Amino acid sequence: MHILFIHDAFPAQFGRVGLELTERYGWQCSYLVRSFTRCPEPSQKMLDSLTIQRYTFGTRPFGSDQTPWPQLYGEYVEQCAAVLNAAREWPDLRPDLIVANGGRGAPTLYLAEHFDCPIVTYCEYYFARSHRDLTYRIDLPPAEPAPFFPRVINAPTLASLTTSHAGCAPTHWQKQSFPERFHHKIEVHFDGVDEQLYAPGQRVSEIAGRTISPETKVVTFVARGMESMRGFDLFIAAASRIAQERSDVLFVVAGDEKAYYGWDSFHAQGKTFQEWTMSRIPCDPSRFLFLGHVSPETLADVLRRSDLHLYLSVPFVTSWSLFNAMSTGAVVLASDIAPVREIVKHEQNGLLCPLFDTDQMANLALDVLATPAKYAPLGRAARDTILSKYSLDACMPNLKDYYERVANL
């Protein structure tokens, strides 16, 4: 079996999946990607085992901040044409299956002209016109594109989905985000947490050069970017309350200062959303340790040291960080929203709290920090949830079966 994975970046979602398919089942996995990510970087094993081709198009990064939203679809079809050209220039590339994801729609629109094999769209998310994702935070100042962009943003996703043979979503909620008319062609297969890397273990005594005493309580927050859609401002509000009550808490934050989603730059008055938030909510900066992007190994260390992990996203793509935190056995306190409820059951394998009720959130957090033994079973149950449902060992056999079925369509 030979799969061609297409993604903006490598390794991203597909790097580890391809490596597992290669090592476990002897499959051949090839990649067409635009760039290698810095964090995480591709492992040497990936580079040795997988065939990776990079392709280029345009002069600016796809979906960059400089691209006005009405032009995003144009960039998408340019990318589709570039992927077709790259495929044509790759001699003897004859996959049995193509699996594609893209920042905003899989760039597969023209691949059926070149390949005689089924195409799977990785159905990460379908944006809503209201009450989810971009439009959920009505507590923040409205942004100019708010009435318009949500009506347009899904164009690449629809174009790719209507021209692909099947779709694969990582969670049921993400599948449900798509219009019901497409549910018949979307199956749910999670791509697998590395349960060996993200495993309970020894608690580190130093993070990013800062010594952390055994008595220090660590509260973690992880997101790709410090943005409202992932609840960074709500985290700061809750943290501020917690810090007032306890002097022994350190808040360790991993992720880029940049906002990747949403319209935070519209109301941040020239600042990053992180700066804007920190300037509005009274808090002692010395109580926070901002790490920026970290390697998976560092993230695993941070999560192992966590006494409480906060996950405060709006209804949107469920972050890997939630799965990683649960996999390390951290006690998770998360926003009580549908995508999280699919994974976290309140008082069974984590805690849920209304997203905007930062007082209740802080009270719950303080109770966890004060009585860790009472909540430790939740962390163990979280680890069990990952092992039974979301680990590589749990997911890969199903994913293999799915790819084989679609390849034989």
Place this chain on the structure above:
Amino acid sequence: MSQFPLHLLCVEPRFPGRLGAVADWLVRRRGYRVSFFCHNADPRALWPESTGKGLDVISFGVGGLANEQRIDWTRVLERSLCYSYGCWEVLSARHPRQVDVILGRSAGLGSTLFANVEIPRTPVVQFYDTYFDSKNTSLSASETYLHWRKAANAIELIELENGTIPWTATQYQRGLFPGEYRDDFHVIFDGVETRSLPPRDRTPLTINDKTLDENTRVVTFVARSLDALRGFDTFAQVFDRLAQTDPNVVAIAAGSPIVDHAFDHANYGSDFPAKILASLSQTARERMLLPGVLSQANLARVLARSDLHFYGSQPHPVSRSLAQAMAAGCVVLVVDDAAVREFVEHDATGLLASREVDELTAIAQRVLGKPLEYRTLGDAAATFAREKLSRDVTLPRLVSLFDRLVDERR
């Protein structure tokens, strides 16, 4: 069934376009008020009767890319959004009140996409013309053109997903859309005028200062523009052969000489008839009359005088001109494909044939040589049009849909 007079807000890039005739019928036959938002308009001579008398035309401007004559194929959706935004700006400035239903036709330009931003919770019925498949048309095509065809579906997809109630004219058009959407479509032909058509008439007819006497055999061809998509080139080749064997045959090809169908991308913006006529015999050139775009009244007179109407479109949604020719009682000679079979039954309401010029010519010669023998086909076509294609038959179904939507909202 009750049929309320409603306030309809129509949006189409050009007036009267396709919805103008529908709006006119609704105003005159059902007492509707229609506010018709458009970007530009045809000459007033082509406006429907009720314009200014219940049908008000309001223009909206477009900015940016929409003002450019040609755009890169990758920017097709961006141009559509210029229309969507332009329409929204005017709606936002005018705040139209008590709109019962919004009726839009995108024509690939997405005019109603943001209408609900200004007028929320009002049903939007949207007329969808076509959805491009990934395969080549039978017209010669570059890869860029084929890429454009696939890219251009984006506006239809996002309109379909933004709560419009999809409407299209034929089952063929409905079948072009992805299977996931087909069940949502209302298939209602938007109809042709059948009430006030002139009777079939062999009295002299003057076209382009040339008077055609009662013995002249008239072959007609009608299209928005005389292009390869609608088969003007095939028609011209057939007529060239007819003209060489029949001294009394004349062709009238009505439509704009400048190709405005982007589907005929090889000839877009050019004078296609000039190019085709240059390849015809002098006899054919002299007897091919090109009156340009005709008013509905003049078109009706030409069709009433037609001895044979030729419809040679490439596979594409059927042009209204075929239905008009049938309503006028023309004997229609039609290049066969799935789209036309909803209208023409071979040897019953018209003649279907392959695109072979020899075959088409032979059939045309038989029809012109024995007009009485084939008259029954023209009469049957007229009966079919009255019973199935007339606005008086088709548009009450659209009215019922509007009534139901308004009822559901109450």
